[in-house]
Amino acid sequence: MKQIAIVTGASSGMGSDFARQIDGREGIDEIWLVARRRARLESLAGELKNARAVIIEADLSTDEGISIITAKLAAEKPSVRILVNNAGYGKIGNFSDLSRGDNLGMVDLNVRTLTALTYDALPYMATGSSIIQVASLAAFLPISTMAVYAASKSYVLSFSEALAVELEARGISVTALCPGPVATEFFEIAANKKDHGMKGLVPSSLVVSRALKAAEKGKAAILPTAIWKLTAFFTRFAPRKFLARAAGRMM
Numbered sequence: 001m002k003q004i005a006i007v008t009g010a011s012s013g014m015g016s017d018f019a020r021q022i023d024g025r026e027g028i029d030e031i032w033l034v035a036r037r038r039a040r041l042e043s044l045a046g047e048l049k050n051a052r053a054v055i056i057e058a059d060l061s062t063d064e065g066i067s068i069i070t071a072k073l074a075a076e077k078p079s080v081r082i083l084v085n086n087a088g089y090g091k092i093g094n095f096s097d098l099s100r101g102d103n104l105g106m107v108d109l110n111v112r113t114l115t116a117l118t119y120d121a122l123p124y125m126a127t128g129s130s131i132i133q134v135a136s137l138a139a140f141l142p143i144s145t146m147a148v149y150a151a152s153k154s155y156v157l158s159f160s161e162a163l164a165v166e167l168e169a170r171g172i173s174v175t176a177l178c179p180g181p182v183a184t185e186f187f188e189i190a191a192n193k194k195d196h197g198m199k200g201l202v203p204s205s206l207v208v209s210r211a212l213k214a215a216e217k218g219k220a221a222i223l224p225t226a227i228w229k230l231t232a233f234f235t236r237f238a239p240r241k242f243l244a245r246a247a248g249r250m251m
């Protein structure tokens with residue numbers, strides 16, 4: 001039986017780095033690269049030296065997109081060694097100023113699709129397999145001007161921590177990755193402009209290598225830098241209203 005890794009949102013940012021860093025890991029025959037931009041996936045596939053790259057062009061905010069992966073799993077019955085639910089986006093702006101489509105789209109992709117793919121991949125996972133769910137530092141606090149995004153990532157963290165306990169007996173690890181600002185296309189899309197002005201961005205490859213190490217160790221959650229750990233710790237003591245306002249100002 002072939003052993004595979006699935007990486008959603010592989011066409012840029014952390015998803016591309018997950019694919020690059022999973023490539024060459026022992027026992028991974030294929031990496032399924034999922035996103036909408038086929039040309040980007042093809043270029044990434046050309047970089048992979050060890051595992052066979054399988055390109056899956058899919059809009060994961062739709063049921064049709066999700067079912068492409070589900071149907072492929074059912075047809076090929078691989079052993080899924082690593083599932084990285086990474087595809088996601090955030091939009092900056094007051095809830096009522098953002099479009100209805102953007103607000104609901106974040107719930108669809110960040111929450112619904114991540115849940116569906118976790119459910120659909122689990123029957124193909126065995127002892128020693130890992131699930132990495134890309135949450136965010138935003139999971140720890142409400143953020144005005146990113147209300148839906150922060151709430152969607154709180155879901156990812158809570159869901160993943162509970163699932164980690166449920167899957168312990170099966171020897172499957174679940175790790176919620178909770179990064180602060182990372183140097184990817186995220187803020188360009190969030191702010192709708194190239195010059196978004198976000199400072200202190202951490203390299204994506206560093207965040208990804210720390211996430212993969214945490215998954216190997218079976219950690220339920222990973223905040224990849226000291227400052228992000230400290231921020232998450234501080235959120236336990238600050239009033240939620242203060243956090244929502246202060247974080248919104250930073251955005």
Ligand SMILES: NC(=O)c1ccc[n+]([C@@H]2O[C@H](COP(=O)([O-])OP(=O)(O)OC[C@H]3O[C@@H](n4cnc5c(N)ncnc54)[C@H](OP(=O)(O)O)[C@@H]3O)[C@@H](O)[C@H]2O)c1
Binds near residue numbers: 060
């Ligand atoms: N960068 C940060 O500061 C940061 C911090 C915390 C958490 N995160 C989280 O990290 C994850 C990865 O984001 P990133 O920072 O690497 O940003 P990115 O460079 O914008 O990558 C997002 C990826 O998601 C894919 N995607 C978006 N909509 C999709 C859809 N409808 N169907 C399929 N794929 C879709 C994109 O591919 P296509 O456009 O080709 O479909 C792209 O590959 C996200 O879940 C994000 O919320 C990011």
